[in-house]
Amino acid sequence: MTSAVCPETVAEAEAVQDRLRPLVDLVGPGPARPRTIAGLDVAYAERGDRLAAAVTVLDAGTLAVVETAVAVGRAAFPYVPGLFAFRELPALMEALGQLTTAPELLVCDGHGLAHPRRFGLACHLGVLTGLPAIGVGKTPLLGTWEAPAATRGSWSPLRDGTETVGRVLRTRDGVKPVFVSVGHRMDLDNACAQVLALTPRYRLPESTRQADRLCRGALGRLPASDLE
Template sequence: MPNDFLSPADQAAAEQQQRLLAAQVVRHDQLPTTIRTVAGVDVAYAQHSDQLVAAAVLLDAATLEIRHTAVVRLGAAFPYIPGLFSFRELPPIQQALAQLPEAPDLVICDGQGLAHPRRFGLACHLGVATGLPTIGCAKTRLVGSYHALGHPRGSTAELVLDGEVVGQALRTQPGINPLFVSIGHRVSLATACHWVLRCAPTYRQPETTRAADHLVNQELHRLLAAALPPAPDGM
């Protein structure tokens, strides 16, 4: 993907690029015959700084045990604008994924995919940029509406925007608030929900997201500790 797709000149150019790139999203399954590894990626922001911390965690798809991890710190190259976060977050995520010793068979992003105003959230952007199968799995709803869903684990309700199904509200644990799952790239919505549920056997969030979130928070704590002035003598 050309560099100008990651560093557009302004908000209008970024939005136009999202509309153009959205046409490249593959909405059906193009997955390996056997999924052996699944990765989680997450990004956090250092307070009062332009530093981003991205983590990529590679898990065994069968056991959900962590195989490899990578953490990257990078200065933000694009402003903080809702709906355009992928232009800030994609560069460090790509670097973190590149540091893993092997490419994952599937990536679950802590963010939106098609469930986005221009149908091109972080999961779509990452998928189109890398060619990897990706899933959007967000804690909060960005767009669309959905009907009430059942309380049991695995209950779903279609997330609809302008008459189009752009995702699913998915309850991963009984009676707990749902997650919002959407296509990223090369994964159908049904398959996306299957893998998010499979990766969330115990908690609301899939283990991919939990592991990546833990890593970025650890790194943020280290950044904060390094920035603190030394304690006065005698304390």
């Protein structure tokens, strides 16, 4: 497990992705009515390499917060395009390990299949935990698309060449869309349905919003000496 989370070189990190990629289940279909959904997000200090990883478990029916966990640490890998997940994985796995509530779906602030190496954070976390996982990105890492219609629920394919790697999904009328891709043990139709269920009021899933608030708050409580 350690080597799959904390490689020391670019070559080792790419080898991890190559080894784990065939384990990704892109068919799913995944839970149609999950009872608990975990949102995962990471906040970075303005200076230095400190970060806070947060997991917020929601009741899928009410979107009320059931449990939260935070792990504060340092970026575990240099910034390398296509390998960004390795910066965050140790802290995210630590936060997930603190939970006493087992989430039935992971919603990552990032990407799954819609990744240059077809193995984004949602894929990596899904394979490591065995849980269904999806990625919901604010911006794309790659691909071409046409703008979906302006109404909530409209979507268009996100394509990389001839391959469909995700969907551009409108979660609010007339508001910028999000970029949804499968991570593990989900199909794309279900992934988009879950995202729409998580966005009754805002553009981003409530799972992401709550996790974002939690990790930013954790960083804000650190003494200034810890942020260097």
